[in-house]
Amino acid sequence: MSESQSHLPVLVESLKPSDSLPFPLYVLLGDSLMLFRTQRDRLAAHDLEELLRAEKVELVTSGERSDAYLPLISDSVKSVVGMPGMPRERLGECYRRGLVAASHILANAETEAGYQCAENLTETMIELLDQCAHEYAATADLMKTDPNFAEHALQTSMLGMMLANAVGYPHVAQLGIGLLLHDLGEVALPREVRECRTQGERTRYESHPRLGAQLLAKAPWCSPKVVDIVLNHHERLDGSGFPGGCKGSDLSPAARIAAIVEAYDEGVSGSPRAESRKNFAVLQELLVRDAGKFDPDYLKAFVRLQAARAEA
Ligand SMILES: [Fe+2]
Ligand SMILES: [Fe+2]
Secondary structure: OOHHHOOEEEOHHHOOOOOEOOOOEEEEEOOEEEEEEOOOOEOOHHHHHHHHHOOOOEEEEOOOOOOOOHHHHHHHHHHHHHOOOOHHHHHHHHHHHHHHHHHHHHHOOOOHHHHHHHHHHHHHHHHHHHHOOOOHHHHHHOOOOOOOHHHHHHHHHHHHHHHHHHHOOOOHHHHHHHHHOOOHHHHOOOHHHHHOOOHHHHHHHOOHHHHHHHHHHOOOOOOHHHHHHHHHOOOOOOOOOOOOOOOHHHOOHHHHHHHHHHHHHHHHHOEOOEOOOOHHHHHHHHHHHOOOOOOHHHHHHHHHHHHHHHHO
């Protein structure tokens, strides 16, 4: 790290929950500098626990967002593939590093470097998910219940790629990238808009898929399949979704997979619009309350994956 970037070291042991720090926060692990959090006002208690658990952590902060560390973050994610240990341990490490990468990807999604980082993360996850093909339970257990954008992005991406494998959908990498970026248009919305307490707030919230797709469609390196997922992740088979109210054959297989895993992860993780619910309750909602909204074959395959998790 060059002096000109003027990061300030922070002694992790001296921090208290709710401490106010300039964001974004980076964590120095050996030679790698990784983004820890991009956009919180204060340090949450669970952030602090996570930092104190990690060994040899130095926290640095500049108060400025930068894409200068994207290559470092990409390399740090890719290096997990060659690490010693059981496949599920590598997948766990990939998930931890992937959370850092996902927050950085969302902060830089419209840049080529940000997109490249999403490609690298997806490629690494595909390789590790392949090695853990029969470990759905272990993979799903990595997932947190916290309505943080990076966690929701990474979790829907991993769930989507697992469902894609289960149903034989071929474009797994584009699906993974599309799900990492699916809420790009929502990231900039204030929390009160995302709570949708008034009709005006709901209308603004419902424009987020279009906003995200518009941002990405301008980028020549972005696959149209990725834009399709970002635009259509809230569309429903019966036409009750948004922003376009598309239905049936208008929706691509990727958009149908995205709709299921997104609704599921939002249900179990919670959102500004609803409390989190237990895994079984969310599946029941998707199957019964929301009957007709999701592709029935893909939904059955997803429920089978979840059932395998319950049995493991
Ligand atoms: Fe989402
Ligand atoms: Fe969304």
